[in-house]
Amino acid sequence: MSGHPFYKRRGFINGLSRRSFLLKAGLVTTGILLNSCIRKVKPGSQYKNIKGSIKGPNAKAGHILRDKLPLPVPGSTRRVKTLIIGGGISGLSAARWLKKQGYTDFELLELEDHVGGNSHSRKNDISAYPLGAHYITIVNNEDKLITEFLQDCNVITGFENNLPVYNEYYLCFDPEERLLINGQWQEGIVPDFSLTPSDKAEVKKFFALIDAFKKAKGSDGKYGFDIPVDNSSADENFRVLDGITFKEYLQQQQFTSKYLLWYLNYCCKDDYGQKIDKVSAWAGIHYFASRRGKAANAESNAVLTWPEGNGWLTNRLSETVAGHIRKGSMCYNVSYDEQGRVVANIYNIANNTTSTIVADNVIMATPQFVNQRLFKETITRPIDYQALNYSSWFVANITVKRLPQTKGAGLCWDNVAFDTPSVGYVNAGQQAVSQSNEKKVLTWYLPLCDHEPRIARLAAYTRTYEQWMDIMMPELEYMHPRITDAIENVECWIWGHGMIYPAVNYIWGKNRKAAQQPVKNNVFFAHTDLSGISIFEEAFHQGVRAASQLLAIYDKQANT
Template identity: 40%
Template structure:
């Protein structure tokens, strides 16, 4: 996420050995324990896959603008329309709750995330996102020309700690036990990422930016997409096990994918693209809340609530003349209807859009990373030798990505019950096999895996685990494999071609909140331009 090796880096599996999770093998069920097994609505998703919808009945309804999909991109599209004074639109979402993989949950102890759990301070170029954060009270003013962020919504200290060599240390890169060669490679890698962070292409744009639409299209940088990140490291001669484990965590953290399957362009983007712009030295910090990014999607959804309809599947979209015919199935009523829109935005994953509108969207070889997220309710917070409990807690002895503490932002974080949100990308398996495992494994089996992973790290939690809720993401995020990111600029240009447009982080190829938000804003502005509604651009 930035050049310095002090943020979001973990030595996952460095010398882990016995600490590796037996994800793909047989796992005995846990003793009966409260909890639920949840995830995206498989029945509705498979109904779309199989085409099992009745044909529309009744009169055709005319709508100036229809948005299909209520994840981050669809909500951002709707938010931008409403922000510009365009009110004559409708937003349709398949699930009963909008938000996509930024959704969250809540129990008697705390709210908690089900997926994405933080937003890094945006770059200067992310004008639309900054505009929204001001509306939501997250940017509270300006100082010396830079935004001032609400300190209570910035991640509180201690932000991160790492379990390394038997104790906890602050930060997420080992501070002890590095050989001279390890240190040299760490410094060389950091210097290389810093140089990429400052590089500018022949088109005058930064080589790497967030949103990635602002990145240079200079072929000298885009050529990095031809090889994997692991191959790029090989070519540099960097083989330190500590550096390789650190890079592995970063790739799994943002992309759910192993370094040998991540494009070198995408891998470097993780470290070189973020230049957070904020007063008070807060540019390298994160915004976070107990419920994670559900805070952001909830606020967007509240702004457009009169236009939002959930529990409805768009199963067909086709351009007819200057209009778009859209067929929608209402899961509560059990009926299909047809809508004729002046323009429409498919704010859904690419593989879904290709089923809904095959004449407009072609499959392009994209693949998706499956994840498991568990929310573990404990009667007392974890401890451990060394650095105290942090917001983000990771271990070198686990295949999981560790856990975040839901109550970290509150004064009750130091004592009493809390919820630990535990993350595991199923990156060591082929995505298809991982999705099959998600369907076949029982709640008790997942609970046993999560429990054993936490107890290995925190024996003091024995008897304190009260509940484990498990959430499965079969298609959590698109995988930026080698060769995929090279097509991103053309996909972005094509996505906003009316009357049937696309808005999703899949368009750019990086599953980040900023990418989805920018895609939605771009689609909204293209739609307003097409329909003749005046606005001042933010994209």
């Protein structure tokens, strides 16, 4: 192995000065968003027999919001008691919570023709597959709200000795994960094969440290690291870790093993889309120390997954509020009228028409960078929007006729190669009960973290299909020599603002707390960027928190 990440060898930015790149990107953002929805390959390309396209969240909508394109004048106005804007996990969770509390006078607007946001999925003839979020772990036993939801959708089927029994169909089937390292696939992702005793000792020391953090509680009696993050101890002994990067912390602890550091970079990329030098030490430790779930029939940290990834959870949540959802409805402006009611302007994407909704109150389940554009100067909040940082992701769903076999452990659900830019691929069909079909869909994840987020995002929007293949295929060929000939189709998906990442001082800083506060007691906020950690559990709790804030202010009896 060269030791150099593969895609540093090629790529769009190489050969372009930073200035000319930004100029080019500037031109592109006023023209198109993704380079896009079409498959561009040169006539003699080695990928010419591979079908596929580049897609992502609705490009037209992003274009309208960012570039302030002119829209038709609103043709109608209607009244709604409560409006939820955004149908990702947080918006759906807010809607479910309102309904569960007997509050039914609400409507949820989603700009896409599907709900789920980053937890959306698709399917082809071979399998369903995720486009973003693909798993959760068994939940912390104190987390009654998610436990109850998982019971409602039969993920938890009962209790034995006070421990939840998880549905065997949804616990990740064996074998779960493998790592290609020093020429061989080993079982598990923590590097082990051919490590020196001193590397192994460092790995052991790190996990001993994490065990201590898992048990540690602050002077307020709370765990130092918990899910949701807002349940974590505010003890300064833990909080201080938010003020330095994870990399600085690891240096202070004198961790130097390249294998351990690779693993920790991999974990941060996997959960935050960034490496150890970009996320806070508090967040880096939280990844490992916050999960303490115990089950009657599974190990701690066991994975729950579905062929469609968290798209399965999206479907269960949306079923609970089905009659309240309006898709293809993009909010493009939110302001107050003279009576202090909330006025939302809505663009119907399919009909190219606009309308106005006047609501008593609104839950914004949209990311803050979107809210900033929707509020313009009419709704002000004491937060610094620029201090919120989002990671971009490239996800490819690869349909293969067969998977060339290699030395060591066989195909697992999660398959990762040491010292490569991606975080590997998951086998979407792992949970299929019958494994008779040789054809598979592999979901390959690449966090775009080698450049500052804005540059990475603009580069992502301008790459062609062939350029993405040039980035991905060397790594896949390294994992599975001759795989190119076995590939039928590659569906590329770009998440420009895929997820918030917990930069230094974000989780415990003033900004995040301020962003959770309602405006004038009738505009509420729910999105994972208010947690700083983008996982299903946080989105779920952000939804419940915002809905509870609303219910605490408004008499829920008034509209039932």
